[in-house]
Amino acid sequence: MPYWTDAWYNKGIIYAKKAMIARSKNDKENEKILFEEAVKSFDDTLKKDAKHYQALNNKALALYEMGDADAALASLDKAISVRPKYFEAYFNKGTILEAQGKSKEAEKAFEKAREIREEQ
16 A cells, blocks of 8 residues: 555645745744644554654654654654664754754764765
């Protein structure tokens, strides 16, 4: 069922993009609703394919934008466990850790992202 998995994943991407547009218009109510819908769509994707590392990564980004950094980091760790050489997950993890003031942990994540990028 890859088609349906991709459909749910793409729906999540669209909701996340619409949420960012709502944010740019200072529409907090719709921003929240749209990020919640994005997370639900990524969860639906993961119900069909628990190893969909891109859904895990983008779910993390939506969760972080909603203010749940811990859940975002957990989702990124799952993405990394599924695909250990996933540059974006390490980069996003480093970004979140840096925002939390966890510079040493962030540096490790960024270093791993750099190593992966150099291998590609």
